[in-house]
Amino acid sequence: MERVDLAHEEAFRLGRLTVRPGLRQLVRDDGADEVVEPRVMQVLVALARTPGAILSRDDLTSSCWEGRVVGDDAINRVVSRLRRAADGIGEGGFRIETVTKVGYRLVLDGAAEAPARPEAGAVAELRRLKLDRRAMLIGAGAAATGAAGWWGWRRFAAPPAETPPPPEVAALMQQAAIAAQQGTAEGGSQALGLLRRVVALKPDYADGWGMLALAYAGAALGGAPSIEADMRSRAQAAIRRAESLDPDNAYASVATDALRPQVRHWASGERTLRTALERHPTNIFLLTSLSITLLSVGRCRECADVLARAIAVSPPTPGLVYSNVQALWAAGRPEEADRAMEAAYQLYPSHFAVWFTRYYILMFSGRAQESLAMSANVDRRPPGIPEFNFPMIDAVAKAMLSHAPADIDLAMKLNLEAAHRGKGFAENTIQFAAALGRIDTAFMVADAYFFNRGFQIGEFRFAPEQRTYQRRDLHRTQFLFYPSTQAMRADPRFEKLVADVGLAQYWKETGSKPDYKS
Template sequence: MGGDRIELAHEADFRLGRLRVRPSTRELYHDDGRQEIVEPRIMQVLVALAAADGRIVARDTLTERCWEGRVVGEDAINRVISRLRRLADGIGQGSFRIETVTKVGYRLVGPNAGAENPAPDGAARRTSPVWRPSRRLLIGAGAAALVGTAGGALLLGLNRIGPSGEIEALMGQAALAMRQDTREGQNQAFGLYRRVVMRAPDFADGWGALALAYAAAAPFRASGEGRMLRQRAVEAARRAIDLEAQNSFALAALALARPRLGGWLEMDRALRAALASRPRDPVLASALSMTLAAVGRAREAATLQDQVGRQFRGPTPGYFYGRIMMYWAAGRLEEVDSLIAEAATLYPTHFALWFARFYILMYSGRPAEAIALAQNADGRPTGIDAEEFDAIVRVAGALQSPEPARIDAVIREQMGYARRGAGLAENAAQFAASLGRVDAAFEILRAYYFDEGFTVPEIRFSPEQGTYTPRQERQTNFLFVPSTANVRRDRRFEALVRRLGLEHYWAATGSTPDYRRHAGSVSTG
């Protein structure tokens, strides 16, 4: 069976036994109320198999429809099939099973295994799903992307009741789509919020939420697209403020609709002013928390996350990731381990959570546990080249057995990665710092922020992923986490923060970053 590439945003909902499958949001809903979010590649393969209506699907067809025709190893397909079988045994409870037809392909077997009202060629209908609740935005960033979940975290509070039940449902669906922290989820949210304001043009929260979605997504798009999204964010925010002068979503969007690098003072002031009028607003509290993390005030940021968590606790990947990374930066390690354990039971192979778990194990004196995690092929996130796992295992191995020759080899490899993408450079700087190669870390940081020595492209990891960090969006959160402690101890760090404008922010706000609260933080090296 052939067919076009599977675009999850356009796939119809369908049923597998007692499971309701919603490809557009990558969700599985069991009739007993349980819910699970799966990775994009897993959902694509499930859609392809279900659309075949019991027929065999060749491996070549799967690569064409789910891997865009790219050459992938058998291990990649085998891992996805393995995950689907675990889902069938888990949340599926026998609703379907996957048969392997040796040297031919795979077949999905089970009650009602086909898509609802399938098209004549067996492909799932490419119409709007019957019901819509809500490559890696965060993957591999580990400690480097504390703001990476902004698109999800900032929208935890979007649960106000709109002017009608339909509008309320659309708002909830869009918020859930944003919390997927993927490009596809963001794009789906834009469309849903646009539908809200078309149907309720006088609804201030609709315009404000649309503005906030644009502003949250802009930093992770290519430069031109990011500028366009910022302009749209400002326009939508102004519409909201015309309707409601103190609309919290619009105020947060205006604060965030500016380049992140160097814009901390304006964002801090705008968000605090908004919070003064709405002190319990979780949207504003989350936005300010992300800003504080970017300027080295992680302890205050974590306290704000406590407030958000009390008001809107929900077992979403974005909820876990934001709190894990914020608490790690703040030194609240017992809570970090507890959250990681809880997240692993719900989302064991979620991209961002898996990498956060790996890096925190590696950086907290447990490299052997990190290596064991990565070597469990069945437990890895899917859709990622094996070489990416091999590379981070080599870093963990160098931390476990820090022989100079082994460290040298890792640093050479990571300097190459740093030239390939912004997210890779963020990781490489942290690896170098944690391995004691501070000169290499500063070499990467100068290139990352100032294009000195070499140029770091704005693409984060790969063209397939489709996320970016342009120069004006370069992140600073990872400068203040445990993995970069050696960088902060070096006197060159003070020159770096002055050049970035962080020193100006601290002076203007009368604040002190966490690392300066500890005596002897600057070395003579």
């Protein structure tokens, strides 16, 4: 059997899905998508090469495991994941059939037809999408405990092209959007390369330059510190070029806002976004960016309302659905948050942002046993997350259930160690400590996080192997207004914290109030 090399496999159709091997992505016709593990995609490609024909286990190890000896458990696990994808995002349009003591075969729903694989079909599909509101998915999701950098925690959205892009770059723009949606450093790098190609082919295309500016901004804020200055300079140059072609370019507005320090600059960022929205009222990127700003300053109910506007004009991308869940939760609408959470989990059960959002909301809302059940189901854990992360969060869930001092001590020990390594871990630890009644610990970690007092937090956002960074002077404040930190808001020290961070000045300047004060 010929080895499956995902990088050189063409996209093909499988029922209602477009399968993109190089991106490990299954994309349904309604815009829903799922990224699968490399081995899972290799096996799917091997079976799709000869649909209806039986492949033995030896065939699969030859083509997908380079002929290495692997146990039955490894193959069974991959086939199991494929079947979940077939029943989930594939909606039963295909199935993987076991032929006892022989092997496996791929069967399409009600037909023996082969998956469509010609390159022309893939190109036609990309052109058909024309980068409308269902096609543009630039940005990548990462929940409070996820893995991605700037693309995820700041700007995972689905910006529309208000006018179709030029035909000669439409496919490249779509590919860039899909790459960015992966929520990984690799995906961001791929998007950057594709967008450079867009502006080289079409140097007078304003949206191409605006999107390139966003890609450079993402690299500046979520990439290694050594490249920040260069990426920031390139982003600013791309913004200038976009605005010279279109002074009202929406993407240039968002890129400008992104490069501005967020802490102590919320008011100016909000003005920029609201002004741009007057010209582009249905631009998903602007709407989701404004929602993040509102959540960052404690205006959670308004954030949820803005996201409702975004949902009305966008397909349910992973970033949008998990952001909606968090906004509803923060806005004090738990029943709606639960419904939205389960809908998101059905659409994207293994997407790390969706998975972690569900785990934590269950845990913080008195359902820690269900969180532990999620983690115990190893096959449905999100791929790409270091193994140590799961026992660490499970310790918190167990402490939530038992309330035993020893369990709380263990949960705090594990998470405090992680808080020293990365800012994402520190954000989580603040929430865990507050929810477990360790308020002094929550404020201690907040001092380190916001003001570098007590201990230094590393510039990795999470684990080093995930290759996402967050500068020491780049802070988030959304988590200060989640239900998980309610105990902090009830403590007298909280008012000093929000004053020192600059939030009190924002509320005074804008004449607004955070939800917890209204």
